[in-house]
Amino acid sequence: MKTTAYHSSNPSDPDVHHDHSNCPSGQQIPAHNRLSGTGGYHRCGHCKNMG
């Protein structure tokens, strides 16, 4: 499902942002690392494929 942009605050995670709540990569981000917004990062490839 499409959602507002979010990204991980963990520097070891890929420098991408997500905009699908069911993104397999975005779902790896634990809640305490999840920040709203793009973080200035490119959009994740999984999210692009989901539209």
Ligand SMILES: [Zn+2]
């Ligand atoms: Zn994603």
